Amino acid sequence: MTASTVSVIIAAYNAMPYLTRCITSVADQTIGRHRLEVIVVNDGSTDGTGAELKRLSGVHPGLLRVIDQENSGGPSAPRNVGLEHARGDFVFFLDADDHLGPEALERMVRMAEDNGTDVVLGKMVGVGGRGAPASMFKRNQPRTDVFSSRVYWTLNPMKLFRRELLERHRLRFPTDLAIGEDQLFVGAAYLHASGISVVADYDCLFWVLREDEGNITRRLKGSELRLRFLPRMVDLILENVPPGPGRDHLAHRHLTVEVQQVLADQLVFEPRETQEKMLAQLAEAIEPLWHDGMNDRLSAMARLRLHLVRNRMLDELLEVVEFEKEIARSKAATPLLIEAGRAYARYPFLRDPAHPVPDPCYDVTDQLRPRHHVTGAELRGTGTLHLAGHAYLHRVETRDVTTELVLRERDSGAEYRLPVTHTATPGLGAAEDEGRFGYELAGFEAVVDVATAADGEPLPDGLWDVSLAVGAQGLSKEVRIGSKRAADVSGAASTQVVGFGETLRAVTLYTTKPYGNFTLDLGERKHAVLPHLGVRDIRWAADAPTELEVTGRCTLAGCPDGALVVELRDGTGDTAVAFPSQRVPASPDGEFVVRLPVSALPAGVWCGRLRIGQWALPLPRLDPRLPPAKWRRRGLPWYAKPAPDGGGRFALRVARTDLVKGLLGRLPLR
Incomplete structure (x- = not known):
């Protein structure tokens, strides 16, 4: 090629x-x-x-x-x-x-x-x-x-x-x-x-x-030059794209970018007569593209701008353009009028009877964005998630706060809403928007007990995304939380095994990629328990020659006391003995040790596994060079040593010494 x-x-x-x-x-x-x-x-x-x-x-x-x-x-x-x-x-x-x-x-x-x-x-x-x-x-x-x-x-x-x-x-x-x-x-x-x-x-x-x-x-320069090509672009769209979402998508660019540029960069600097002429041409050019069904795509300022163009309200347009420039210079957000669950930007002529403009031109309810910051996120040993931080709707002061925590299962869409404790955040907002808005009660603290979060019942297995429904003054907006968090709040996955009655469940708090928002994983949907367990070595204890010492690691963030054990079973499977683990003090990688007093085991070939609840990891094969342990039971000699028939896994033979074989073994060959 x-x-x-x-x-x-x-x-x-x-x-x-x-x-x-x-x-x-x-x-x-x-x-x-x-x-x-x-x-x-x-x-x-x-x-x-x-x-x-x-x-x-x-x-x-x-x-x-x-x-x-x-x-x-x-x-x-x-x-x-x-x-x-x-x-x-x-x-x-x-x-x-x-x-x-x-x-x-x-x-x-x-x-x-x-x-x-x-x-x-x-x-x-x-x-x-x-x-x-x-x-x-x-x-x-x-x-x-x-x-x-x-x-x-x-x-x-x-x-x-x-x-x-x-x-x-x-x-x-x-x-x-x-x-x-x-x-x-x-x-x-x-x-x-x-x-x-x-x-x-x-x-x-x-x-x-x-x-x-x-x-x-x-x-x-000059709006006249721009108004030569804009109608031709409109014709290009009308001729090649049928009415519908596709046409509206392309129209959005011209109704925002081109209209704003014509008004702010050109028309405002021209003589009055030219302004009136060009405004009429602009209104005629955009008319085929703008319809009420597009308003949800447009910002409130764009809707206001287009309404004034369509109705040839030149003086009002000039005032709005200057207002926009002032906003850009000051970088300060516009205050809102909040009424009946809707928010309206206080742009020029809002509710001004001398300049009638309909309320939808100012409606910014759908444009409001929650802001949040997580200062604490921790999964504690009982399967309880503790969250803290602050959250507010930008430009909506925190009065009549109704913020609540939302857990939503990713696949099924099942949802549970939990209350939060509202906490004071004095001075929040003073450093932005020239201090126009205060968010004095934006703090939240939430405790999610996995055992009762589903309306008093245990939360089912699944991936439960964590959100806040941030509410104040009758407005509410949902936001996933975690992407904005304090430096000391880890986004690394933290997995625990938690007791639910007589059963154990895996619970993981982690942050999603690429956005870094928190999710609870129940039931190992993405985070398995077994990779957190491992055995490093098995040898005879230095201070107790008849005790096998199993050392390993457990990187789980938590599990019930005594749940991590080494379990030995005899060859028939009829007998099982469990030995609890003990954490090695101050071990950074979750090191543990288990002591197995083999002198108490009945005769047989014993296999072994590291187990926590329903999760089990076979113990590795014993080193065949490991010397036998010897002891006396009721005056008779016993021993324990690696068994050769373990199939590559742990196998320990416990038996009474055969005195005849032992004696014959000592006789000289003739």
């Missing part, structure tokens, strides 16, 4: 001094120059870009293909020219301001080849204060699409495209747009692609903010 090739297309206009690093980063790609062609379209530069391209062609002979043309006024035409000349299996558009990580193209091409995808996004990193898209790069995505991921939230063209896709659909950048041309190109590519990949575990593209802020999107 022939290795895939890549055409890197660079549109360059007055790109010095950034151009040098850009092209060098391509020349140094680990994919190898034999798999690269670099097409640079010099779009009428006047700053020495042409001379630098000539120099770089000499530095990298055979790599660069330079095309000079008159200035076209934007990046579309030079990118299209480069695309017409491209011959690679894949195309990567790279702005002359930016540069690549050394392995970028190799990783992206491999991702496309391994998964048969048409578009690959490589992780972007902002440089010089430029913010880079991040939500789609939280993890690698070998194969996804535009509807089930966040890829649509980055519509710049610095991505890897399969050239066959672009040619099959004759995708080109529109040359009649000064900005937003990339959205139409990339959006169409996404919608037609047979799979999209995301490389998130490597910094592929370094997205540079020029010191002179010469990036084209920063040079071109």
Whole structure:
């Protein structure tokens, strides 16, 4: 199979001094120059870009293909020219301001080849204060699409495209747009692609903010420019995506990102007449995308913004935009109005009869997030879980607190709610949100007795995730707990064997991966008991020659007194004798010792195991070189020694010495 090739297309206009690093980063790609062609379209530069391209062609002979043309006024035409000349299996558009990580193209091409995808996004990193898209790069995505991921939230063209896709659909950048041309190109590519990949575990593209802020999107101002491409993006969605969740997913980006940018970055700086005109155009553009069924996807601020746009409430919009900017400057959260189990953000015009805006535009109930911190989590010896910490709803002061503990079995969904003790947390919240909110009664202490947690009955076997239903002032939100905990609160699994009447059960407190939340494992769903038990050595005790000394380890966090024993059984299975273990004082690894007084055993071949309740571990084979122990019982000689017929496991023969055999053994041979 022939290795895939890549055409890197660079549109360059007055790109010095950034151009040098850009092209060098391509020349140094680990994919190898034999798999690269670099097409640079010099779009009428006047700053020495042409001379630098000539120099770089000499530095990298055979790599660069330079095309000079008159200035076209934007990046579309030079990118299209480069695309017409491209011959690679894949195309990567790279702005002359930016540069690549050394392995970028190799990783992206491999991702496309391994998964048969048409578009690959490589992780972007902002440089010089430029913010880079991040939500789609939280993890690698070998194969996804535009509807089930966040890829649509980055519509710049610095991505890897399969050239066959672009040619099959004759995708080109529109040359009649000064900005937003990339959205139409990339959006169409996404919608037609047979799979999209995301490389998130490597910094592929370094997205540079020029010191002179010469990036084209920063040079071109005015809402009118943005309102040229937005209606066309809306048409692209309407023509290619039927009504439903898929269309709403794409619409969400434009109803939030584009609308907010038009209002805050452009429209507020324009003359009144232009503002009114552009607001009318914006309202017309978004109308096909926004319907009431989308409101659950939108933040309260987005709903408020869209309501004001739809109703052409210009003065109110200008006030809301300024309010948003003030929030961003102060980084302080907005107070809430809490009423009838709902929470409303106190944004401008809430319940203002002079500026009627419906309450749902301010409803943030579903956006409220609990915050928690665990300061204590311990499974004590009786199978009782003790928890402590604090938890509160952000921006909801802790009055009429109703927080309770929730245990939910992961597979069955069975749920039990247990009370907690509310404790004072003076000063909590003073260091955030400019001290606007106080959480003076956010503390909790909870005791979960596994024997009674199921409405007075023992908690059944299963994986019981631990949550808090954090409640105050009639509001309640559930949150898994443990991911935020004090440094001295361990997340390591702690397994105990606990007595329930005449039976023993395994109980483990552990934290899940990758989030680190607490779960109770009852019945060894994930954490077995036997790996915590082991035997290190068996030998005759130095101070008692007729006692076998068994040493081992038990790393269980707890078990009932006397439950860990060494059990010996005779060959018939009719007789069993148990000997309790004793912990070695101050042993860090749970070392124990068991003494077996073999002189009290009846005659026979004895097998052995280490046992705690229903869990048992066979004792290892005795060293055959172990000398016999000897004693007298009722005046007759007895012995105990390793038996040769143990089948590789512990076998101890206890017997009375045969005096005749012993005597014959001492007679000299004739």
